[in-house]
Amino acid sequence: MPLVTLPDGARVPALGLGTWRMGEQARTRRHEVDAVRLALELGCRLIDTAEMYGEGGAEEVVGEALAGAIADGVVTRDEVFVVTKVYPHNASRKGVAEACARSLSRLRLDHVDLYLLHWPGSHPIAETIGGFAGLVASGRIRRWGVSNFDAKGMARVWRAPGGENCAVNQVYYSASQRGIEHDLLPWQREHALPTMAYCPIDQGALAADQVFTEIGARHGVSAAQAALAWVMRDPDVIAIPKAVSAPHLRDNFAAAGLRLTARDLTEVEIAFPPPDGPEPLAMV
Numbered sequence: 001m002p003l004v005t006l007p008d009g010a011r012v013p014a015l016g017l018g019t020w021r022m023g024e025q026a027r028t029r030r031h032e033v034d035a036v037r038l039a040l041e042l043g044c045r046l047i048d049t050a051e052m053y054g055e056g057g058a059e060e061v062v063g064e065a066l067a068g069a070i071a072d073g074v075v076t077r078d079e080v081f082v083v084t085k086v087y088p089h090n091a092s093r094k095g096v097a098e099a100c101a102r103s104l105s106r107l108r109l110d111h112v113d114l115y116l117l118h119w120p121g122s123h124p125i126a127e128t129i130g131g132f133a134g135l136v137a138s139g140r141i142r143r144w145g146v147s148n149f150d151a152k153g154m155a156r157v158w159r160a161p162g163g164e165n166c167a168v169n170q171v172y173y174s175a176s177q178r179g180i181e182h183d184l185l186p187w188q189r190e191h192a193l194p195t196m197a198y199c200p201i202d203q204g205a206l207a208a209d210q211v212f213t214e215i216g217a218r219h220g221v222s223a224a225q226a227a228l229a230w231v232m233r234d235p236d237v238i239a240i241p242k243a244v245s246a247p248h249l250r251d252n253f254a255a256a257g258l259r260l261t262a263r264d265l266t267e268v269e270i271a272f273p274p275p276d277g278p279e280p281l282a283m284v
């Protein structure tokens with residue numbers, strides 16, 4: 001599994017598991033807990049969730065699966081890098097502490113490895129960062145970051161007291177959504193800030209894409225695996241595809257070692273050209 005180095009030196013897997021749309025319905029919960037458990041058995045060591053997903057339901061799914069996997073000796077707590085996110089409306093100094101306590105209770109954990117502001121909101125960023133710093137100091141979170149921040153937003157984070165302690169920015173990034181390559185990705189590289197790529201297979205669409213199907217065929221892998229390898233082609237990008245189906249999970253966690261060739265990359269450049277100017281940040 002390739003690793004990505006965070007600004008504080010921690011090394012985390014370049015491929016993790018997303019959990020959006022999990023925990024929304026009681027009738028699918030068992031299946032989702034089993035999916036997260038299978039991911040851990042397949043070697044997944046990074047899980048992304050949020051208080052928003054299923055209004056806490058996804059955190060409960062992750063908490064149940066992780067507790068079971070730890071109890072059964074599949075993983076230890078320290079081996080798994082758990083990411084969750086605070087709603088912007090909860091991101092006041094006091095609000096982040098309360099939201100984090102609720103998330104930890106649903107996750108059945110005493111700390112998360114990374115806590116993100118889900119998207120920019122109305123609370124001043126300096127206040128949110130102050131709240132995050134308090135959580136780092138009390139050991140409830142190991143580090144913090146942001147999500148859905150464009151280059152101007154990142155500059156605001158950097159200007160705030162303690163803002164340069166931000167560990168990642170999580171944004172939409174896939175072959176068909178390359179807008180961040182114009183300004184955000186260069187900004188982040190200049191500031192040594194890794195990118196966490198959400199929707200890396202375009203919510204499933206790239207799994208049926210002709211170009212990635214052909215690239216995958218040359219490597220004996222699926223289009224989804226080729227699309228993930230494209231997102232993970234640089235050493236500072238972490239991809240967090242979501243899957244609950246067992247074949248999808250097996251497919252994705254077998255993709256980690258795949259390296260695309262110059263010919264593959266050229267074909268992607270032609271089919272999915274990079275941005276030729278500034279674009280608003282893609283979001284879902």
Ligand SMILES: NC(=O)c1ccc[n+]([C@@H]2O[C@H](COP(=O)([O-])OP(=O)(O)OC[C@H]3O[C@@H](n4cnc5c(N)ncnc54)[C@H](OP(=O)(O)O)[C@@H]3O)[C@@H](O)[C@H]2O)c1
Nearest residue numbers: 018019020198199201202203204207224241242243244245
């Ligand atoms: N920060 C944010 O604002 C934000 C926004 C969106 C997403 N995220 C995070 O990023 C994660 C990933 O994004 P996403 O879930 O929107 O989209 P995604 O990971 O690009 O796509 C997920 C979809 O692709 C399907 N899939 C997964 N692996 C596949 C494979 N190998 N072959 C074919 N289909 C496959 C899944 O099906 P099954 O589930 O049926 O297996 C699911 O329908 C989220 O779950 C969430 O954790 C963050």
